[in-house]
Amino acid sequence: MKNRKRRFALVLAISLLSLSLLLSGCDEFLDSLLSDGSSFIPEVVTTTAETTTTAEDVLSEAFETTTTSKATTLATTTKKTQTSAGVPAYSGKPYVALNNNEPAFTQGDMTTTGFETYATLDYLGRCGVAFACLCTDLMPTGKRGSISSIHPSGWKQQMYDFVDGQAVYNRCHLIGWQLSGENANERNLITGTRYLNTKGMLPFENMVSDYIKETHNHVLYRITPIFDGDNLVASGVQMEAYSVEDDGDGICFNVYCYNVQPGVWIDYKTGENHAEDTVTEAPKTVKKAVAKTTAKKTTLAPVDTKDATYVGNRNTKKFHKPSCASVKQMKESNRVFFYCQREEVVSQGYVPCKNCNP
Amino acid sequence: MTVFLCIDDNRGMLFNNRRQSRDSEVINDMLKTASSSVYAHSFSEKYLSTLSSSFTFSDTLLEDKKDFCFIENLDIAPYLSSIDSVILYKWNRDYPFDVTFDVDLKAEGYRLENKTDFAGSSHDKITKEVWVK
Structure with missing residues (x-):
């Protein structure tokens, strides 16, 4: 019984040691994959097999x-x-x-x-x-x-x-x-x-x-x-x-x-x-x-644009003047109201509507 | 001066600092058209020197008002007053571009004197347009 316990403890210790070595080895392997290599292009991210x-x-x-x-x-x-x-x-x-x-x-x-x-x-x-x-x-x-x-x-x-x-x-x-x-x-x-x-x-x-x-x-x-x-x-x-x-x-x-x-x-x-x-x-x-x-x-009801400077469409990433017909046609859930300068809207990745040219 | 240029359907000339396309028949036609040596910028040297020894390379070819200049990477707009003729070779293809030929030849007083098509070595149809002042 004692021997069996010792053997179990030994196996457990070896397993833990192997696991930690394996993990540190993996890190090195990942590091080597992610570091700059000698090739003219930086990183190799994929496995090659x-x-x-x-x-x-x-x-x-x-x-x-x-x-x-x-x-x-x-x-x-x-x-x-x-x-x-x-x-x-x-x-x-x-x-x-x-x-x-x-x-x-x-x-x-x-x-x-x-x-x-x-x-x-x-x-x-x-x-x-x-x-x-x-x-x-x-x-x-x-x-x-x-x-x-x-x-x-x-x-x-x-x-x-x-x-x-x-x-x-x-x-x-x-x-x-x-x-x-x-x-x-x-x-x-x-x-x-x-x-x-x-x-x-x-x-x-x-x-x-x-x-x-x-x-x-x-x-x-x-x-x-x-x-x-x-x-x-x-x-x-x-x-x-x-x-x-x-x-x-x-x-x-x-x-x-x-x-x-x-x-x-x-x-x-x-x-x-x-x-x-x-x-x-x-x-x-x-x-x-x-x-x-x-x-x-279809004809849609006017939209309360909440005095916003511009109205964006979070889906299409276009923005419009509040008076633009597209605003009325936009799904309510897609509307984003901007209260800032045009440049700031553009900096957020929105592009101006070609119809209303905001 | 007579200037030779190659452009695509978008009037593109270069993408990523490389010519959009090449065709040895264009070079042959250019040399045939010119009555003397054709000048080119050092940008074109590696390519042209493998095709013919009839090119002379200079980075000041436009300033020096050389008679025949093959231009791939320069803006000719500042030199129009010295350019009597512009010969465009059109690839009739859509290539990527980040440098375009922006001179409106008509607006600058040039008229289209001649337009011909010919087959290239790797292009089905290349259009040659001769614009003169």
Whole structure:
């Protein structure tokens, strides 16, 4: 009996010792991950194993997150989701530079062997990081195929007369077709607005594509869709690229493209959307190419604006003069009353209404 | 002076201090158009020197009023009085931009003398516009 007790005490002591060593070891490991490495880009935040990649949960102000994907086959599962925290609010430009346009590739990522990798969908059916070393070999040689069979997370299509092509959402390639020739790959298609697709991402895809065609060089290229929490629609997309043979002299960028559609309010949690600042009859969900839907305005009662200087919409982040028609149409719960100068409202991330020009 | 410039659909010239695009056929056309050596800023040296030995590099090419200047990274507005002709190569593409060509040539007294399209080595259609005073 005594021996058994001693043995138990010994086992317990060894276990506690092992646990403390393990924990201190973990700290060191985490520290080493988070410290500046010798690479030209600061931090490696993700685990590297060929089986798992974790994405940083919250992006720092400089947005200096990285993923490492040395493996040519990426059997990745995104355990956490990147969020758009730290990214400036949308202010009318389709993209914004991150970390002074320095992408976060490591020296170990540099290669002149073409590859493309796509993360597996997460438990909500959302895409993760797409990473490639682009080159002429990966570019399409045939005609573009249909991608309509894919319904990315948050796919709640609606048509608006004021949207180019009417459809608010596009099946938005992470790695564009002109770069990879990837058609109906569910790991490469997200629900993106027309604006994200054509004004945000396409110019960068054009630049990379034309550079590769002209030089036959390789370009490291990583696209990270950024989801806030459990949202089904990405808030935006981080695009990083770096030309290998000329050390970034030709192509070097790190940008965030906003997944917004001017004039359309989007519920990123579900993908539902409606015309901004209007009370609408819910537009009909579109199955295929469908007739136009026109938002119908209703007449609303005057609003007590409480002598505020400006009235903001906490959802759309627009602000208005108290007399603006949009104020009447705004949900009461979305109204924010400002009693300050215009500059202060703007500094809080609100953008002026284009109708009343506050 | 004759000045050559490349711009995209947004009149963009550069993004992140890099040219938006490149095409060897544009360079060939430029050299063919110029009757003498083409001057360029040192910004363009690494790129152009791999393509042709017909370029001369100088950071004061506009101040020095060189006859033919290829401009990628400079604002030509202060030198318009010395510029007789502006030749624009349009990529007919939408690229990212943070530097644009802001000179309104018409308003500055230039007229479009000639406009032609040609295929580049990596661009389907490049438009060449010749603006003269």
